[in-house]
Amino acid sequence: MGVKTYSQEIDSPVATARLFKAFCLDNHNVFPKLMPESFKSIEFVEGTSVKAGSIRQFNFSDEGDMVDGKYKCLISETKFYPKGSGYVCKMTIHVHPLSGTGFNEEATKMG
Numbered sequence: 001m002g003v004k005t006y007s008q009e010i011d012s013p014v015a016t017a018r019l020f021k022a023f024c025l026d027n028h029n030v031f032p033k034l035m036p037e038s039f040k041s042i043e044f045v046e047g048t049s050v051k052a053g054s055i056r057q058f059n060f061s062d063e064g065d066m067v068d069g070k071y072k073c074l075i076s077e078t079k080f081y082p083k084g085s086g087y088v089c090k091m092t093i094h095v096h097p098l099s100g101t102g103f104n105e106e107a108t109k110m111g
Helices: 016-025 027-034
Strands: 004-012 039-046 055-060 071-083 086-097
Touching: 016 027, 016 071, 016 086, 027 039, 027 055
Parallel strands: none
Antiparallel strands: 004 086, 039 055, 071 086
């Protein structure tokens, strides 16, 4: 089965630098605190939060249904760009299923 891709854009009046820090540089601390039902922890596999190209392992909580043992990996991309006095955050996730499994469409949708 092929890869499924989901995208979402979020407009925000909050300064780009502030949200870039929360979403990208400090997400290993912020996400598990803000969304414990989804994220157990986030660990660095390669690199650090201050360098481009770092690789993080997102450990999902047992309560969440995002990853139900059917996915090889989930690859996410986050891009920020200015819009007026705020910013737009575009998040894209690529879902790679294990061979012979299907997709849980509701669980993998963003937003």
